[in-house]
Amino acid sequence: MPEKTTSASKLYVLDTNILLHEPLAFLSFKEHDVVIPMTVLEELDYIKDSKKDVARDARVSIRAMEDILHEATPEDMTKGVSLVGLTAGDAAPTGKMSIFADHQLPTGEERFTSKENDNRIINAALFLQKDMPDRVVVLVTKDINMRLKAKGAGLAKVEDYRTDQLVSDIKYLSRGYHRFEGDFWDNVTSVESRTEGRDTIHTISQEVLPEAYVNEFLLDDTDHFAGIVESVNGETMDVLDMGYERLMGKNAWGISPKNIGQAMAMHALLDPHIDLVILTGPAGSGKTLLALAAALEMVVEKNMYDKIIVTRSTPEIAESIGFLPGTEEEKMTPWLAAITDSLEVLHKNDENTKGSMNYIMEKANIQFKSVNFMRGRSIQNAIVILDESQNLTASQLKTIITRCGEGTKLICGGNLAQIDSNYLTPVTSGLTYLVEKFKNFSGSATVNLDGVVRSRLAEFAEEHL
Template identity: 35%
Template sequence: MIKAYILDTNVLLHDPLSIQSFEENTVVIPAVVLEEIDTKKRLTDEIGRNAREVARILDKLRTKGKLHEGVELPGSGRLIVELNHRSHDQLEKHGLEKTNDNRILAIALNMMEEAENSQNIVLVTKDALLRVKADALEVHAEDYLTDRVAQFDHIYKGYSEEWMDSDTMDRLFQKKNLRLIEAGIKTTLPHHFYIFRDLSNPSRSALAMADEKMEKIDLFLGESDGIWGIRPRNVQQRMAMELLTRKDIPLVTLVGKAGTGKTLLSLACGMYLTEDMHQYKKLLVCRPVVPVGKDIGYLPGEKDEKLRPWMQPIYDNLEFLFNTNKATELEDILAGMSSVQVEALTYIRGRSIPDQYIIIDEAQNLTKHEVKTIITRVGEGSKIVLMGDPKQIDHPYLDEYTNGLSYVIERMKHADISGHMKFEKGERSGLAQLAADLL
């Protein structure tokens, strides 16, 4: 049965292509939504870009006919721009003021009166309070879920724990590798890690890693001596260090709670490959400029001085790696090396970045479009590492389902040039681990 989906402004600003996500049903865009989108089109951020994209899509559809009468969408379905041809009596009836949200609700109520089955009228909004208000007025409301990926708790981990009989484990240690069938594995993903435990002796274990062709697993011993004074403290860090130092894996994603060692481990591996091994010409470290809590406003000084408060977490880790006590010591070291560059993501569009080790910290605050823009900047011979905690999102329009980091992990896990690791154990301090678990 054909349904009518009424889209709120935040749905279109979140995903301009959402109008094509409702199959053969009718998509209704209230005129007040167009008014709100019009106020956003001059913004220079992601919201402004999406507002302009919505305008272009609607303008193209306008060539097919009058939007207020309805036009066919590409593929299937219809689009109608609803001008609220009926009065606002429904608002007055329920004692509601003529706010933009209430005007959208009024259209839903009017369409429900005209429909044969009121359950076929659905309001789609990412505004939880509007869904609550709609529920009070007996309007069926839903969140926009089409672009969601796996919830963080169910996101791809990059490794799995399996049981293996003693004879098979002996062959793995002897031959150093096994075909998937020999190891009792039906399917796998490129660069997926396995923690095998002996069925007859659970204290005996082996680490293995699937190759990029997903034909066999190789015995993995891991790095135990450490890099740049940083030794892996748990098995996830050992496996992540393998991904971070492999030239043939140009895309690495890392997720984990605060204090699990993502940034420090990545910086250590980046410094090692750049300064010691000379595999890359430069180490580029970037973070999105998204504040926690209230923004501190404009900052004085030149670009580097303005960025310093935002980039301070990176400098903290570099001070630890270089074992410096004063900020001026680190600045002198970085000035002398000239191969380490720390900057915000604001200036990355239009760049081509070849032969560099690129670290993107706090990638959970990036949108799908932003993360695509960043990865498409990567040139020949470069490696990019995206890391973050999807549980700690400061971006007002993202959540653990829709952020760019989770999106990349789920979309790229089948690619033979990518690797992923989910950190489980915090190593910063006992207090940090307890806070990450309980707060």
């Protein structure tokens, strides 16, 4: 068991779900010590051979721990092996990691007598708390019920794992725009304006919006001013004056925006200088339709890209896609019905809707691909539409984004209220991570579409159910 040292450093006991959520989580506790109960290793061993989507994370975590402990003696593993030098930077770990044989607790020390895995891990934390009164013992788990049980059993410190959470609550997630109360110009004390071609650019003090970032849209309550932050220079920022009416006048593939949110999204989608567009919002806000309309406009009408690649996560891929007949694209068709539905809407007034759809799919070279087969590819001069991205982890999104080569534009759409994964929440979703991490990247833009335009039925359901 860990050494009894009088220290200000804490002792963190990790639950299995922490290592499934982030396989290298034991490196995130800086100067504090980390304890891995034997029960956790047993659960990881069971999960690594399963067909669950977290099996890979279990294997990564096991391999990482083996790399650290492979030269340690049994005594070293129980007392703790130093984590110094494994990573660099201010957050590099300097504590120790140990393995605790929780199934060999002394008789009578168990608070829970049933042998469920959660109970064994809580028993281990309670024993360490009693045996090391001079140290703060903290159980870290993402299981809410387990946190309640541990506190009820007498464990003083129980925490969620929040190292990877960039926002504490989804309501603080960047929306991609800022709306000023009243008139925008009432907030501006001094301005320098210049004209570049047909564009008017205002240089204003950053005190107007201290936390402004590049490609953030600026609106006001009068519905007269609409602009976008072109650059932030420390004390000042350049704002491109787009004009509210001109922004609402955008058009792509016969589609015009129905509200200012869709207008901002359309501007970002049609801007060739923006390589990543992230669209968030409720069902029926127009994310998929706008993405497809803009993609068709840029591929077919403007010849700016060669093809459109449409992909999305496929839950339970092993069980659900394998039995479907046909090629990869034919297997993906049921998952990407939202795209074909949108394509049908875009051509519903044509004389032969089905003929038009088939022609456009061939003309625009629309390809349906599975996320599972994106690794290793290099996609050049294409538009990639990633639908339902709220179900992906940050590492899965990284795999897809790093596939995008020269001249490729990526459009990520998702609704954080419709997460299907058992292991993700709105604050831990890869989509949330993406919005916050790319907020200050000049080649990306985020737009939160907050109006449901699908139908009055859909709008009422979104508001009241």
